[in-house]
Amino acid sequence: MQRSLYAIMLDGGFLTKKLHAKLGRHATADDVMSVCERLQRLPEVSNYELLRIYYYDAAPSSESLKYPVSKTNYNLSTTERYRQAQSLFDQLVLKPHVALRMGEVRLSPEKWNIKPRAARDLLRAPRPLQDDDFILDISQKGVDMRIGMDMARLALREMVRAVVVVTGDSDFVPAFKFVRREGVKVFLDPMGSNVRVELKQHSDVVLDLDARPAIPVDIAGGSS
Numbered sequence: 001m002q003r004s005l006y007a008i009m010l011d012g013g014f015l016t017k018k019l020h021a022k023l024g025r026h027a028t029a030d031d032v033m034s035v036c037e038r039l040q041r042l043p044e045v046s047n048y049e050l051l052r053i054y055y056y057d058a059a060p061s062s063e064s065l066k067y068p069v070s071k072t073n074y075n076l077s078t079t080e081r082y083r084q085a086q087s088l089f090d091q092l093v094l095k096p097h098v099a100l101r102m103g104e105v106r107l108s109p110e111k112w113n114i115k116p117r118a119a120r121d122l123l124r125a126p127r128p129l130q131d132d133d134f135i136l137d138i139s140q141k142g143v144d145m146r147i148g149m150d151m152a153r154l155a156l157r158e159m160v161r162a163v164v165v166v167t168g169d170s171d172f173v174p175a176f177k178f179v180r181r182e183g184v185k186v187f188l189d190p191m192g193s194n195v196r197v198e199l200k201q202h203s204d205v206v207l208d209l210d211a212r213p214a215i216p217v218d219i220a221g222g223s224s
Contacts, residue, residue: 004161006048011167012057029091103142148175155182168193176202
């Protein structure tokens, strides 16, 4: 008898920040897959078969703009952040059972915001502004929406009966409530973050992987 399917859904921005804090470096595709492998070992999903791993993030901006004070050119596609992010996506898309769902990043019309610390320093001791006093006003678009839509699609089509979601974002509460009403179990991995109680309330199980031993077992393949 074929087992019911489940999906792993990764909030990429959240996951890579947590991995960077833990590892002290930029996360690689292998680091992400190590998290997924440990999730697949959970007893909560032992009676399910993996459908797919969905990774959600936004492609880095490649815009060219000018620094706010010096007005010298600043090409985002030449930055280390751009290179690291693009390398991660290029490697991750080739991993087994992984599908990337990409949103986009957008710069605000003003493009730059003054850093809070710089603003406080200037209030205490006025001085000429410097480029380093500013930070890009950039935001992700479409990432949360894609996670919610995929959760609803998988539930309504009865493609999965469980989802393991790695996030700390309480904006997913409506999606959690919807799929649970459709009979899908929701396992939340906040990676040790102190998430809002609403997110926990609308999960079936809140995972604490750091409190569990990493037991090596064979990982079953998934359906395409």
